[in-house]
Amino acid sequence: xxxxxxxxxxxxxFLLMVFIGSFSSVVYxxxxxxxxxxxxxxxxxxxxxxxxxxVPTALPTLRTSPExxxxxxxxxxxRRVFEVHNGQNQHVESLYVWRxxxxxxxxxxxxxxxxxxxxxxxxxxxxxxVLNGGYYSIDNERYFPDGLTIVNGxxxxxxxxxxxxxxxxxxxxxxxxxxxxxYNPNERIQAALQSFPILVRPGGELGYGPxxxxxxxxRRTVIGQDKNGRxxxxxxxxxxxxxxRLSAYLTESDLNLDMAVNLDGGGSTGIxxxxxxELISPTRPIPFVILVYPR
Numbered sequence: 001x002x003x004x005x006x007x008x009x010x011x012x013x014f015l016l017m018v019f020i021g022s023f024s025s026v027v028y029x030x031x032x033x034x035x036x037x038x039x040x041x042x043x044x045x046x047x048x049x050x051x052x053x054x055v056p057t058a059l060p061t062l063r064t065s066p067e068x069x070x071x072x073x074x075x076x077x078x079r080r081v082f083e084v085h086n087g088q089n090q091h092v093e094s095l096y097v098w099r100x101x102x103x104x105x106x107x108x109x110x111x112x113x114x115x116x117x118x119x120x121x122x123x124x125x126x127x128x129x130v131l132n133g134g135y136y137s138i139d140n141e142r143y144f145p146d147g148l149t150i151v152n153g154x155x156x157x158x159x160x161x162x163x164x165x166x167x168x169x170x171x172x173x174x175x176x177x178x179x180x181x182x183y184n185p186n187e188r189i190q191a192a193l194q195s196f197p198i199l200v201r202p203g204g205e206l207g208y209g210p211x212x213x214x215x216x217x218x219r220r221t222v223i224g225q226d227k228n229g230r231x232x233x234x235x236x237x238x239x240x241x242x243x244x245r246l247s248a249y250l251t252e253s254d255l256n257l258d259m260a261v262n263l264d265g266g267g268s269t270g271i272x273x274x275x276x277x278e279l280i281s282p283t284r285p286i287p288f289v290i291l292v293y294p295r
Contacts, residue, residue, distance in 0.1 A: 070099070073098075073273075073276070074275070075101075075104055076100065076101035076103060076104025076105055077098065077099070077100060077101070077104070077105065077128075078098070078099045079096075079097070079098050079099075080096075080097045080099070081094055081095070081096055081097070082094070082095040082097065082253070084236075084240060084249070092238070092240040093236050093238045093239075093240035093241060094236070094237070094238060095234060095235075095236045095249075096234065096235045096236070096237075096271070096280065097232055097233070097234050097255070098129065098232070098233045098234075098271070098273065099226075099230050099231070099232050100230060100231040100232070100233070100292060101230055102172045102173065102229060102230065102231065103295070104294065104295055105128070105231075105292050105293065105294060105295060106168075106172070106173070106292070106293050106294075106295050107166070107168050107173040107191070107231065107290060107291065107292055107293075108127075108168060108190075108191050108290075108291040108292075108293065109133065109149065109150065109151055109166070109168065109191040109192065109193050109288065109289070109290060109291065110125060110151065110288060110289050110291055111133075111145060111149055111151050111287060111288035111289075112143075112287060112288070113142050113143055113144065113287065114143070114287070115143055115284070115285030115286050115287040116285050116286065116287075117281075117282075117285055117286075118130045118132075118270050118271070118272040118279065118281065118282065118286065118289070119272065119279075120285075121272075121286070121289050121291075122272050122274060125291055127274070127291040127292055127293055128273070128274050128275065128292050128293055128294055129233065129271065129272065129273050129274065129291070129292035130271065130272045130289050130290075130291060130292075131221065131223070131233050131235075131263075131270075131271045131289060131290040131291075131292075132221055132263060132264055132268045132269060132270050132271070132282055132286045132289060132290075133145065133193050133195075133263060133264065133286070133287075133288040133289050133290055134146065134147060134193050134194060134195030134263050134264050134288075135147070135195060135196075135264045136264070136287050136288065143287035143288075144156075144157070144287070145157055145193065145287070145288050146194075147159065147160045147163070147193070147194030147195065147196075148160070148165070148183055148192060148193075148194050149192065149193050149194070149288065150189050150190070150191050150192035150193075151191060152190070152191070153188070153189070153190055153191075155185070155189075155192075159178070159182070159183040159194065160178055160194045160196060161178060161179070161182065162178055162179055162196060162197075163178055163194055163195055163196025163197060163198060163261065164176060164177055164178060164194065164195060164196065164198050164259070164261030165178055165183060165192055165193070165194045165261075166192060166193050166194075166195075166223060166261070166290070167189050167192045168189065168190050168191040168192060169188075169189060169190050170190060172229070173225075173231060174225065174229075175223065175224070175225045175258075175259045175260075175261055177198055177201060177202055177259065178194070180202065193288070193290070195261050195262060195263050195264070196261070196262065197212075197243060197261075197262055198259070198260070198261060198262075199222060199224075199243070199246060199247040199250055199251075199260040199261065199262050200224065200247065200250050200251055200257045200258070200259050200260035201259065202258060202259050203258065204227070204251065204256070204257055204258055204259075205251070206247055206248060206251045207247050207251070207260070208243050208244050208246075208247035208262075209244065209247075210244055212243070212244060213242060213243075213244040213245075214242060214243065214244075215242055216242055216243070217239050217240060217241065217242055218239055218241070218242075218265045218266050219236065219237050219238070219239045219265050219266055219267070219269035220234075220235070220236040220241050220246055220262065220265045220269060221234070221235055221236075221262075221263040221264060221265055221268070221269045221270070221271075222234040222235075222236075222246070222250070222260050222261065222262055222263060223260070223261055223263060223290065224250070224255065224257050224258075224259065224260035224261070225257070225258050225259050225260075226255060226256045226257055226258055227256050227257075227258045228256070232255060232257070232260075233271060233290075233292075234250075234260075235269055235270070235271050235280050236269075237269055237270075237280050243262060246262075267282055267283035267284045268282050268284065268286055269282060270282035270286070
């Protein structure tokens with residue numbers, strides 16, 4: 001049977017439209033297929049063009065920024081205050097800490113038979129920081145340090161066989177545990193002082209255990225050295241700490257201490273920072289001090 005002409009025309013038109021649509025789909029697939037293939041694992045260079053990678057940003061240089069809790073006083077000198085609370089959450093003490101980078105600062109020791117205020121010591125020495133030293137005795141109104149003291153390379157007094165020693169050489173200062181490293185008189189040391197007890201033993205261990213607890217509260221001065229070699233000057237002026245309590249507090253703190261030595265406390269506890277000016281004043285004059293100078 002012969003198909004009517006108008007039906008044949010419609011059928012041919014329909015088939016032509018189907019063919020054109022199929023061809024267009026093939027062309028679209030061929031054009032789009034390479035983009036999919038470019039993301040394949042075998043072509044990492046091309047894959048990178050498909051995934052936008054974040055552009056790394058410059059991180060802050062931690063060496064020039066103080067750690068959390070520390071304020072930068074000046075290059076190489078940081079300050080921090082620990083607010084201490086008891087079991088009833090009552091504020092009982094403020095522990096002031098200055099941390100020195102020895103690339104920027106050096107230490108020294110000064111002594112005179114007649115004691116001076118910290119202000120007088122600073123005016124005489126022009127030091128950036130003045131901290132009270134170790135224990136001393138008085139004989140006929142003459143003041144002299146207990147233990148060995150070295151000033152300008154000249155040694156005086158008898159060395160302790162316990163406690164700690166601040167030894168200062170041109171290359172820098174270090175703390176020593178005398179039981180582990182006794183004083184050697186043949187060693188050339190520019191300046192030194194000795195004091196006791198050890199509050200933090202080398203390696204960051206507890207230095208003054210509970211078996212030694214005397215329950216004697218007092219103002220405290222401490223010198224420490226952290227595991228990066230920095231020197232820490234610490235003052236607790238409100239009289240809360242016993243020696244054991246302070247030893248435990250420092251050992252458990254985040255100060256990263258390698259060693260810490262107790263200095264003279266009570267009425268001797270004090271520190272003067274010249275710039276910016278800050279003073280925690282002793283209640284009596286001091287015969288010998290630790291000095292800090294910029295390099």
